[in-house]
Amino acid sequence: MTTNPTLDDLTRRVTADRDRPAFGHDALITCDRLVRVFTADGVEVQALQGLDLLVREGELMALVGASGSGKSTLMNILAGLDVPTAGAARVAGRDLLTMNARDRLAYRREVVGFVWQQTARNLLPYLTSAQNVALPLQLRGAKGAEGAEGEGDAGKGAGKGAGRILGRGSGGGRWGGRAARRARAERVMELLEMLEVADCRDRRPHEMSGGQQQRVAIAVALANDPAVLLADEPTGELDSHTAEQIFAAFRTANERLGTTIVIVTHDQAVANEVRRTVAIRDGRTSTEVLRRSEVDEVTGDEKVVAREYAMLDRAGRLQLPAEYTRALDMRDRVALELESDHIAVRPDDSRTD
Numbered sequence: 059m060t061t062n063p064t065l066d067d068l069t070r071r072v073t074a075d076r077d078r079p080a081f082g083h084d085a086l087i088t089c090d091r092l093v094r095v096f097t098a099d100g101v102e103v104q105a106l107q108g109l110d111l112l113v114r115e116g117e118l119m120a121l122v123g124a125s126g127s128g129k130s131t132l133m134n135i136l137a138g139l140d141v142p143t144a145g146a147a148r149v150a151g152r153d154l155l156t157m158n159a160r161d162r163l164a165y166r167r168e169v170v171g172f173v174w175q176q177t178a179r180n181l182l183p184y185l186t187s188a189q190n191v192a193l194p195l196q197l198r199g200a201k202g203a204e205g206a207e208g209e210g211d212a213g214k215g216a217g218k219g220a221g222r223i224l225g226r227g228s229g230g231g232r233w234g235g236r237a238a239r240r241a242r243a244e245r246v247m248e249l250l251e252m253l254e255v256a257d258c259r260d261r262r263p264h265e266m267s268g269g270q271q272q273r274v275a276i277a278v279a280l281a282n283d284p285a286v287l288l289a290d291e292p293t294g295e296l297d298s299h300t301a302e303q304i305f306a307a308f309r310t311a312n313e314r315l316g317t318t319i320v321i322v323t324h325d326q327a328v329a330n331e332v333r334r335t336v337a338i339r340d341g342r343t344s345t346e347v348l349r350r351s352e353v354d355e356v357t358g359d360e361k362v363v364a365r366e367y368a369m370l371d372r373a374g375r376l377q378l379p380a381e382y383t384r385a386l387d388m389r390d391r392v393a394l395e396l397e398s399d400h401i402a403v404r405p406d407d408s409r410t411d
């Protein structure tokens with residue numbers, strides 16, 4: 059049931075719309091109608107079809123979706139390894155569509171860290187753990203010594219001060235100055251200790267288990283204190299017990315360093331551990347599960363309550379879960395009714411078949 063708005067109502071709505079902050083203005087990661095089209099053998103594949111995603115600073119969240127839904131495409135874009143065809147993508151104040159090659163390199167070295175599924179892709183095989191973790195610091199130090207960097211990465215690190223180890227406080231030159239080697243060694247050991255692989259400091263990747271390698275990989279990814287840590291199926295090659303330990307390592311990084319973490323996973327156990335799981339379907343974010351702790355009124359026990367939401371895009375489009383539409387045989391056209399506190403979606407009652 060609707061009532062016709064008055065002219066005053068309409069004027070108020072227009073003004074409110076104009077004053078509304080831009081989409082994602084307070085998010086660390088903003089993907090706004092992101093499109094990525096691949097062309098292979100003359101055939102176009104729309105890997106991302108107008109994907110919207112906002113991630114706030116300090117979040118630890120999971121991305122799930124069927125094979126081919128676009129997860130890796132999205133991660134490659136966020137990692138600065140691929141460029142979207144259209145839409146907007148911003149991470150920690152950087153515009154991922156307009157960065158030049160130099161900005162892109164700096165972005166990959168300083169703003170994002172990544173951990174990939176293939177343990178071999180994360181570490182250099184001929185370096186020890188400590189040397190692997192030190193490498194990004196050396197690369198950054200070399201640049202810092204040129205005086206080419208410093209504080210002021212837009213949106214980066216804000217509010218992350220508490221409890222962090224060896225943060226960015228003293229600027230980029232820290233790793234390239236005279237005391238650089240000692241500071242680097244300290245940072246390397248702190249990270250390896252935090253991730254409980256300090257005993258592996260002098261081992262090369264082939265001398266460690268898959269789980270140890272992934273923990274060292276997380277230390278490498280965190281070395282330059284990135285604003286965002288991206289992980290694509292980081293537990294994919296591990297057994298469930300080791301996967302649990304790796305997930306605990308991500309949680310530690312998130313809690314102790316305040317790093318925002320996005321994990322792509324097929325592992326339902328990992329997805330259940332985070333407060334927010336976003337599902338991607340056909341190149342768009344489709345549903346989201348939010349979990350929160352509640353105290354049971356009767357028993358007093360704390361329990362986690364999960365609730366599933368559908369994503370409404372800015373054009374008003376909503377993707378209904380396939381199992382819901384199948385259950386009521388909804389297709390092509392549905393009947394809508396606006397009620398005072400909800401919108402009812404019913405099967406098309408004009409159909410005669």
Ligand SMILES: Nc1ncnc2c1ncn2[C@@H]1O[C@H](COP(=O)(O)OP(=O)(O)OP(=O)(O)O)[C@@H](O)[C@H]1O
Binds near residue numbers: 104131
């Ligand atoms: N370089 C490419 N060239 C052509 N098509 C591609 C390319 N990369 C991805 N695609 C296609 O884009 C779609 C999305 O792929 P993507 O790898 O992002 O999916 P995914 O959700 O990560 O899948 P999986 O879970 O299997 O890794 C798929 O149809 C895939 O075949």
